[in-house]
Amino acid sequence: MVPTDVPSADRVVVGFDGSGPALRALDHAAEEALRRNVALEVVCGWPWGLHGSKRGTEPREQTERERPGEAITPNEAQTLYRAGRAVTDAAVERVASRHSDLRTIPHLTTEPAARALLRAGRAAALTVVGTRGHGGFTGLLLGSVGLRVAAHCTRPLTVVRGEAREPHGAVLVGIASEADADAVRFGFQEAHRRGASLKVLHAWQYPAVPGVLPSAELYWEGTDQQRRCEAAVPAFATAVLREEYPDVEVHTESVYEGAARALVEASTRADVLVLAAHRPRHSLGLQLGPVTHAVLHHAHCPVTLVPVA
Incomplete structure (x- = not known):
């Protein structure tokens, strides 16, 4: 469920899954939120790719269009939720440790990555994504989810590219x-x-x-x-x-x-x-x-x- 307690265009949205590129995107998004004096919304999908089939196969990466072929048990659902919540909480803690005065809104969703980011981005001053990802945002690769969001976003979108370096001003x-x-x-x-x-x-x-x-x-x-x-x-x-x-x-x-x-x-x-x-x-x-x-x-x-x- 998308939070509704923040006024329209009064937030920066970032897609986060705990990967290295997502960490850079999170840090960049936090700085953008501070510059605009708005809240930061951290969007994270459930890590469906961690869920293997009941046949005992190894967990595999999963595209945005896929869903588990068999219904998961309540225990499995709880495990997946906890995993997603842990990733979201880690993002919130990272932001709080660096910017204690920045309001951060965790948003854990079962929606496909691109759809979740596009939906949240409609009420955002800016949406931020990394170049690739894993887990709940398995498709967050430049050329997949990132490009889909770029092709259909209705508000400004930043793709965090390049290596970390000193600012050029x-x-x-x-x-x-x-x-x-x-x-x-x-x-x-x-x-x-x-x-x-x-x-x-x-x-x-x-x-x-x-x-x-x-x-x-x-x-x-x-x-x-x-x-x-x-x-x-x-x-x-x-x-x-x-x-x-x-x-x-x-x-x-x-x-x-x-x-x-x-x-x-x-x-x-x-x-x-x-x-x-x-x-x-x-x-x-x-x-x-x-x-x-x-x-x-x-x-x-x-x-x-x-x-x-």
């Missing part, structure tokens, strides 16, 4: 066009909360025309014109927000390079990378573009997706 936003305005605003807010600088990066490539071989002079003239137009994209996107957030140091850059490669390389010097997640309406299946997929798999820092209608 920088927030990076990747922008393709003015349609990414929500991500740029989130980037300003995040930089303001962190007391960090903000870099808005726009990557582009000059479109080739099949079957047409322009002269070198015409090609470079066209490219130079295109460069000026592309350089205006991040400058225009940040113009109004600079006035709203005068305390944020802003840098804009337009590079002639593939977007995924440029963003992954720039992420080595950032504390968080922010991207807009555009999704077509009434579309089935995963709805993330190739650049987003590449960044989620290879970025060197946590990645925050901001859903855009």
Whole structure:
């Protein structure tokens, strides 16, 4: 049951199963909750994968779609509950030992991982997941539960990527066009909360025309014109927000390079990378573009997706 005593968007939600990546996600989520002055909700699923069949087989990992083929006994249910509760309690204790003033809400559920996180995330300022997991969140792998949540979340989602390192004091936003305005605003807010600088990066490539071989002079003239137009994209996107957030140091850059490669390389010097997640309406299946997929798999820092209608 999802707690209902916290106002809408007045919490940070984190998926937790006790694994190493989940610990990093928990620590990151606690810091985000403190920055926002909101509660932290720790979502943990029952460790169904620990339950073997009655034929005496060894416990096996289990996908999100699976459920035990045979009904479990009350004793087995109690054992599973205690195991899940132990994981949740360990998370709460870890947060309390580091941030005694942070309100933490334990949420133990039997729902599939992605569904539980999406449901809890509807009332959250931010949802946080690690790159992979085990136990109750067996599918919490980048490419499985994490990608499902990324494809369908309605509120901002952070995937905690990269190795633990000293902060750079920088927030990076990747922008393709003015349609990414929500991500740029989130980037300003995040930089303001962190007391960090903000870099808005726009990557582009000059479109080739099949079957047409322009002269070198015409090609470079066209490219130079295109460069000026592309350089205006991040400058225009940040113009109004600079006035709203005068305390944020802003840098804009337009590079002639593939977007995924440029963003992954720039992420080595950032504390968080922010991207807009555009999704077509009434579309089935995963709805993330190739650049987003590449960044989620290879970025060197946590990645925050901001859903855009």
